[in-house]
Amino acid sequence: MTARTTRRTTAKRTRLAAVGSIAVAGTLLLTGCGDQTKDEGSEGGASAATGAAPLADRLPQAIRDKGVIRVGSDIAYAPVEYKDDSGRTVGIDPDIAAAMGKQLGVEFEFQNATFDTLIGGIAAKRYDVAMSAMTDTKPRQEGIDSETGKKVGAGVDFVDYFTAGVSLYTNAGDTKGIKTWDDLCGRTMAVQRNTFSHDLARDQAKKCTDAGKKTLRIEDFATNPEAETRMRSKGADVVSADFPIAAYSVKNAGGGTYFEIVGDQVEAGPYGIAVAKDNTQLRDALQAAVQAIIDNGEYEEIVKKWGVEDGAITEARINGGGS
Known part of the structure; x- marks a missing residue:
């Protein structure tokens, strides 16, 4: 299934993003949850922390010591992230995170939450990052409520890794x-x-x-x-x-x-991995990891697997969202 992307004059974006056919079989979740529970079955696992990890030294020492990046995610958004029939967290985001984990020598541990609590969860240090088909926008970067226009938080930085209409x-x-x-x-x-x-x-x-x-x-x-x-x-x-x-x-x-x-x-616009504004070392390590999997071809394999090649990026940018 394909659909063209057209410009909508009231939309807050400056570039178009066409996403290709979704040729993926799976089970649609008809109920959501926000139980803050950890998911131990996401791809990557402990194996990500072993073997060669060329970008491990880019991470903050505390994360290197733990060997884990805690990821807040709304795991009810197939095919980006969702639970398969066995209860494992699967999808585009977990696959990209697993590939990044090999570069960084850590496991990306997805923790389930409702979407509207993710940025607050970063501020509360419940998560190190949020990765959940989150569009990189200026209001989110600046901590502005998009409905009221009021400042509601410190905002986050984004490492962009995909684009979708x-x-x-x-x-x-x-x-x-x-x-x-x-x-x-x-x-x-x-x-x-x-x-x-x-x-x-x-x-x-x-x-x-x-x-x-x-x-x-x-x-x-x-x-x-x-x-x-x-x-x-x-x-x-x-x-x-x-x-x-x-x-x-x-x-x-x-x-x-x-x-x-x-x-x-x-x-x-772009999907971004959200990181606290004061966590620039982690942000820059994630950017390097996204760029590394783009350059080594793993990223291309993942987007092809999920049939979303038209949403692929070629450069991992920080805060690339236009508005």
């Missing part, structure tokens, strides 16, 4: 005539809270109101599967999510019978 999808055969974001006026959207899709939805609601049209009603949920369940029950007309997630759901939910993508992707 945003899609709309509906119940199969029940599109309500939705083809573009401007068709959403008067409709109800279910969306995962504090995501970039949520930001775009709020922008569109204001645009509808400013144009004298019925507003877009927004229902936000802790996880994307909860938003999908709301739409399945006819409580919402449409869901918005990053294209890899939308395409995976359309392909797999109900054996491919539950949902359909409507319209084209809209521009978004």
Whole structure:
């Protein structure tokens, strides 16, 4: 399944990101969780801390001593990160983290949480980083609440490692005539809270109101599967999510019978690994590790495995998000 990426004039991005077909089989999680529990089955494991690790000396000594980077992640966002039938954490992010772990000589230990608590978890030192299909944006870099415009925290730095657009999808055969974001006026959207899709939805609601049209009603949920369940029950007309997630759901939910993508992707931006502003040594080590797996070909193998080659990057940037 493919979709073109088109420019949306109210979106807060300066570059386009088209993500390729998701040709991945798996089980869609229809319930989410935020139990803060550790996942010992994520790829990488203790083997990451053995053998040659050319970038190990770049890490802070405390992390080298522990041999672990604690990763806050919303593990209900297939195919980026999710639990397989055996309960292991799998997906694009865990695979990239495992490859980085070989470069750094550490294990990336994914810990489950709801998306809207991840940056706060870094500030509270519950996690060393957050890696969860998190779009690198200026408000997140600066600790600004995207809805109120107020300063709410110190912000984070990002190490960018992927790029993705945003899609709309509906119940199969029940599109309500939705083809573009401007068709959403008067409709109800279910969306995962504090995501970039949520930001775009709020922008569109204001645009509808400013144009004298019925507003877009927004229902936000802790996880994307909860938003999908709301739409399945006819409580919402449409869901918005990053294209890899939308395409995976359309392909797999109900054996491919539950949902359909409507319209084209809209521009978004880079996914970033979030790191505390004062943890520059860890940030720079992660950047070096992402660049190393790009250069040695492991990154290319991972994105091909998951069918998302069009979202691949060639340069690991810090804070590359434009707005």
